[in-house]
Amino acid sequence: MSQILDVSGLTFRHSGKKHWLKKPEIFALGPIDMQVMKGETIAIIGQNRSGKSLLAKMLAGAVEPDAGTIRLLERKYWSVKHRNARKKADITGIRMIFQHSSESMNPGISVGQILDEPLRLNSSLSESQRKDLIADTLVKVGLLREHFYFYRHMLSDGQQQRVSLARAILPDPKVLIADEPFAALDPTIRSQTVNLILRLQKEMGLAFVFISHNLGIVRHIADRVIVMDNGQIIESGKTETIFRWPQHEMTKKLVLSYQSLVPQQTLR
Incomplete structure (x- = not known):
């Protein structure tokens, strides 16, 4: 597989509001270095406030880092020095799938x-x-051409998620970023959505980077896992290696928590 995304020295530092009784909170992320290969699925896991959602937003361009470089297909996608120099073609190269699809859809206009x-x-x-x-894209994500004329209130939760996916893949991106894309779906719709994304990934050669607390899904679809804690990558590796032989104490805690929820015979 060829490298499609290269992240180097990505850094973010945020100071919270001052309070007269205590010092302002400071959250620092990075520096983050990571690479993503064409057609690869990477899961980013960690506890709340570990920085994983912030990293996803920076990769997707929703939050601007303080330092670092993002390269897409060996071309500079973002850097502090060239923050205003991105071309339209570069901006569409990395797209985001929203967790709550209904909140990202304007109820006053049609799907089309x-x-x-x-x-x-x-x-x-x-x-x-x-x-x-x-x-054609509506059909590709399992909807009908006629859904072009539908409005948000006429769609089920699963259909709204498919519209969100259609919007993400329309500009023919190279990388999809998703923060908890399956959390708001019931188990049946979740399974259908996972399978749909895997099929589209294979057909389009997409790289998929997703945040998830559901380690069952992570183990099922991820090629590699990145574990974050306190704004840092503390461990990374192939999925089965992380699940069978976690090294960092935080990783062990996450894996043991997952193992306690599933039948032990499925772990052999």
Whole structure:
């Protein structure tokens, strides 16, 4: 597999609001170094406030780091020095899937209008070409072409999540970033969504980086696992290696917590 994403020295430092009785809280993340290969699935795990969600947002461009470099296909996607120099084609290279899909959908416009926006802003396709591509993408994520005319209130939770996925893959990205993309779904819909993402990943050659507290899903779909604590990567490796032979105490705690919830015969 060829390298598709290279992160070097990514750093973020945030000071909380001052209070007259105590010092302001300071949260520092990084420096983070990581690489993602084409078609690879990487899970980032850790306890609350470990920095994993913040890292996902920085990778997706939703939060600006204080230092570091992100390279996409060996081209500089982001750096402090070139923070205003990203091209439209680069911006669409990394896309994000939202956890609560309903909150990311404007209830006042149709699915077609929601999906048309990223294409209208980041492509030179004509209106008819965009409409055809949107209809084809709806089918690709398991919806109907007719869903182009639906509104949010007309869709189930699972269908809303598929619209969110369609919006993410429309600009033909190279990397998908997702923060707890399955947490808000019931078990049946969750299983369908996982399988759909795996199929799309294989068809499109996508790299998938996701945050999850569900270590069952992590073990099922991730090629590699990154463990974070207090803004640092404390351990990383192949999924089965992390689950069978965790080294760091925090990793052991997370794995033991998972093992206590599943039948022991499934761990052999």
